[in-house]
Amino acid sequence: MENKETSIGGENQPSKKGLKKQQKAAEKEAKKEARKQAQGEQQASQEEDVSKGFYGNMPMIQSTERPDRTILDLKDLTPSLKDKKVWVRARLQTSRAKGKQCFFVLRQQKWTIQALVCVGPNVSKQMVKFSAGINKESIIDVEGFVRTVDQKIEACSQHDVELHCEQVWVVSSAEPRLPLLIEDAVRPDTDDALATVNQDTRLDNRILDLRTTTNQAIFRIEAGVCKYFRDFLMEKDFIEVHVPKIISAASEGGANVFTVSYFKDKAYLAQSPQLYKQMAMTADFDRVFTIGQVFRAEDSNTHRHLTEFVGLDLEMAFKFHYHEVVEVIGDMFVHIFKNLRDNLQEEIETVGRQYKSEPFKFLEPSLVLTYKEGVRLLQDNGVDMGDEDDLSTPSEKLLGRLIKQKYDTDFFILDKFPLAVRPFYTMPDPTDKKWSNSYDMFMRGEEILSGAQRVHCPELLTERAKEKGVDIQHIKSYIDSFRYGAPPHAGGGIGMERVTMLFLGLDNIRKTSMFPRDPKRLTP
Amino acid sequence: MYKVETFYNNDEQTSIPDVMYSCRNYHSQEDEIPSSESDPLAALERKQNEIFSRLQCLRDTVKQLSSKYTVSTDMTSSKTAVTSSKSVQGTSSDQSSVPLLSPQKLNLGDVIHDLVVSADPDSPPLSLLVLYKVASEMFKVFATSYIHSSVVSMPQNLREVFQNGGCTNRDGNEVAFTLLWKKVQNGPTLMINPHKQTVIEGESNIARYIQRLINPDFDKCVVGATRIDEWLNLAEQYIRGNKKENAAVLKSLNSKLGSADWLVGNTLSLADIVMWSVINQSKGQKDSPSNVKNWLQRCERNPYFDLANSAL
CATH class of the missing domain: 2.40.50.140 (Nucleic acid-binding proteins)
Known part of the structure; x- marks a missing residue:
């Protein structure tokens, strides 16, 4: 394009555009100068770093x-x-x-x-x-x-x-981009405006999630549950034992066991230490407890099931009546709850800031009701069930609420369940064959312990197994363990994660398991 | 062009009814007795028997229905009552006194009837302890107490007033008194059936309930029941009153007890039990006038008050 302006007239005076260009160039020069000066200052200050060597x-x-x-x-x-x-x-x-x-x-x-x-x-x-x-x-x-x-x-x-x-x-140093922010992870869910972290993200990045104050508090409370369980039982002359988890035959029903390859054979991961607790009884250990992993291959994706969890089990030989054992277990729970309430109050409040719930209430000594009373309470409230039917999960929850309204307690024991719904090694009631010497314990309407007086006579055990349709060959070694004199005994087992979850009123068991395992999760 | 058949028949007779409604005859719808029966007396007798048999059928169906819905049919068993020898307290002709226990026992069903009373250990409901003793004469009562997690420490004598928990056999008993030591405001509360009621508050009201449990005919004696109610209301006021008001109450107690041994009628009644409990809870027995003091001791000498005395 022709530069019309400069060719017109051939004057020495620059035209309008030329003037503008000159102005722009001048500005550029000025800016350059300013930048140079700033850099100069910076360099000057870099040279004057007072804190060099302190960071x-x-x-x-x-x-x-x-x-x-x-x-x-x-x-x-x-x-x-x-x-x-x-x-x-x-x-x-x-x-x-x-x-x-x-x-x-x-x-x-x-x-x-x-x-x-x-x-x-x-x-x-x-x-x-x-x-x-x-x-x-x-x-x-x-x-x-x-x-x-x-x-x-x-x-x-x-x-x-x-x-x-x-x-x-x-x-x-940490990486600049974090998968989740700790401040988001501590925020309670009700805050709609600001971001919170959902459970799957938390579990995928568990090490970051565990750093939050809430999780630190939850696991300290869980440690407290274990500690007070141990303390109480040791004071009552219980011995801690450790039993094998790789076993040769499925202990309770073959459906829910994990199989492992054991050299040239197959072996199973223990569903519960039941079998070995009882063997410890016949081995004269009188009162034992064990804390160890329990493996259940149940394909249930619920808020309260894990495939691997920690079981706190106990077994005790008694003199005349299995209620001696029920009282020990009831007192143990009261001891755990009291100590958690008195010593870990700060942690409980920390958890309460993120996950709001009602404080846990209990009675001392623990409330014991008969199964009949519980069923009557449900029937009066419109639940259609027979006197000897098993309690379904919604019925259990409703019963928990009714008992909370009547006795103001979140923890209670139901005694004397019907024989038909219990496993074959449960001792039947002496006066009425329809009932059994068994008991369940509930926290906030959810079952945490199932226990009973065990059959310690090999003849009765064989008879009961036959009645329940269990193959005698599979349990031959179990029955044989009672042939050399066995004391009358009873016991039960609780899940540590479930107890912590229900004590704090949390909604999901994965919150109380450090690295949870369920049918869909194997890592971290 | 066309021929159409007539589609209505004019000749038909339509019957116009002369009665608005007609009912079946209630009386004697059976076949008439063959008149071969000559004796009118025998006929009468047979008619009577038929009526009796129908009455019997009716009575049987009513009984069936009553047992199905567990309604106590007092009509059949009113006069022949089950008496327990010591239970009737002071058969007085004076209409204004109401016995604590009644000769007749209430049918409570086959599952234990559990009364849950929540009370504060700082002001224990002593009237409950007395009524427990009274009730155990009529029913098999299972009494137990529990300490709620809201209470941190409790005096030893209160802890042992009822057997504290334990899972001994509840099954053989008809009534259970479950006492929960808990931090409650507004006095002790009673809860029996959570879905049929809200909590009942106040020691007098709990006493009223238990009284009617052990004497279902309590309200039949209207004068006595009203007099007792008056004292029960005064008891509730006393718990909440300040020193001046309570002094006035003690004065009126004193004047009443000047002329009689007991507050209502001439024997121990619910009014005496609850007033005694309330006065002892507020520790007012020290500075009470002489008649009141004598009456307090008279109460304590009664065997029903044994358990309550140990809780003082």
């Missing part, structure tokens, strides 16, 4: 040295340590940079504290920039002064102190 990525800790440095826990940072310089190691939960300052939240299990890096005589801009850029969930070492604050920091557990950082080192 950065720590070289991988390969146990090269043991510096004389005490690293405190976050829970110890209280106003009593005011103005002291401390070292802490925690996870970076969130960070927020604002010009010359960077606020970040450090988290250690369930304790959190707010930390601050701001430009000052010992802290440079580069350090603030570095702190703001650390990836979330990285493990960092921080040295700083503990300062008290005037306004309480509600969002953190250590709400009356703040950490003013002098040194920030990254011990182990």
Whole structure:
């Protein structure tokens, strides 16, 4: 295209467009100058990094040295340590940079504290920039002064102190993109506006999900259940035993067992330690309990079934009446509930913040009702069932609600079930053959324990097995174990995850199992 | 052109009814007795027998229906009552006193009748303990107590007042008193059948229920029942009253007890039991006037009060 303007007139004066071009060039020059100056400043400040050597990525800790440095826990940072310089190691939960300052939240299990890096005589801009850029969930070492604050920091557990950082080192960095955010994982589900994490994502990324304060609390409560179970029984002269889980014959009904290849043969994974608990009875151990995995190959995808779970089982020989055992089991539950209520109240409240539920109520000693009374209560409320029918799951839930309304307890025991619905090794009632010496225990309307007085006579056992249509050949070794003198005994087993789930009022058993196994999940 | 058959017949007679409704004759629809029966007396007798047999049929069907729906047919068994020898308290001709127990026992069905009373251990319902003793004379009562998880500590004597829980045989008993020690406001509550009722609150109301359980004819003596009700209402007021009001109540008690040994009638009644319980709960027995003090001791000497005394 012809440059009409410049060819017209051939004057020396530049035309309009030319003027504009010149202006633009001038502006560009000015900008370049400004940028150069800024860079110059930056370079200048880089050279003046006051905090060099006080921040950065720590070289991988390969146990090269043991510096004389005490690293405190976050829970110890209280106003009593005011103005002291401390070292802490925690996870970076969130960070927020604002010009010359960077606020970040450090988290250690369930304790959190707010930390601050701001430009000052010992802290440079580069350090603030570095702190703001650390990836979330990285493990960092921080040295700083503990300062008290005037306004309480509600969002953190250590709400009356703040950490003013002098040194920030990254011990182990996390990847920049996380599959789920911890703050989302702790949010209760009712908050519609903000994001929450659904169960499948949680279980796929279990290690991140387990870092939340709620999950830390849940598993501490589960540990409490085990501890108080053990403590109570050991005080009552029970011995802890461990029984094999690889067995040769399916213990209760062949349908729900996992098979494993055992060298050239096949073996099964134990459905319950029933068989071996009873053998321990005949071996004169008198009172035993065992804590171990139980494997059930049931293809049920419900909120309360897992294929592998931890069973807390006990068996006890008694003198005259199986109620001696029922009372021990009832007292054991009261002991567990009382101790959880008294010692782990903080954890229970933490769980309650994310998963709201009614607090667990119980009676001391435990409430025992007969099956007949329970059925009558249901019949009066319109449930159509016969006096000797088994309780269906909805009936059990309704019974739980009725008993809660009448006696105000979430835990109760039903005694004397009909014989027809119990397995063949249950001892029948002495006066009426329709009933059996068996009992079930319920928490919040869901069954957690099924137990009974066991048949300890080989002749009666054979007869009962025949009546129930069980093949005698399969259970020959079981019957033989009673041929050398067996004491009358009774017992029962509970699922640890189910008890924790029902105590806290959670809706799914996968929340109380660290790495749950169900028909659709084998990893992590 | 066309010939059409007549489609209605004019000649037919239509019968115009002269009666609005006609009913069957109720009386004697059977065949008339053959008049070969000469004796009119025999005929009368046969008629009478027929009526009797029909009456008997009717009575049988009513009995069947009553047993099916478990309705107590008092008509058949009213006069021949089952008496327990010690049960009738003070057969007085004075219409205003109402016995605690009645000669007749209520039919409670075949499953144990469980009364669940929730009470605060700080103010135990002593009247319940007395009524337990009274009720055990009539029914087989199974009494037990449980400590609810809302209560952290409890005095020892209250813990043992009823056998504390345990799963001994409930089956042989007719009535169960289940006492739950729990933190309740507004006094003890009673719950029997959760879907038929809400909780019944107040010690007097619980006493009213148990009284009618052990004496179903309580309301038949209207004057006495009303007098007792008056004292029961006063008892409820006493629990909530301040010192001045309670002092006034004690004064009126004093004046009443000046002229009689017991509050209503001339024997122990529900009014005495509940007033005694309420006064002992508020620890008012120390500064009560002399008649009241004597009456309190008179109550405590009664064997029914043994269990309640141990809970003081």
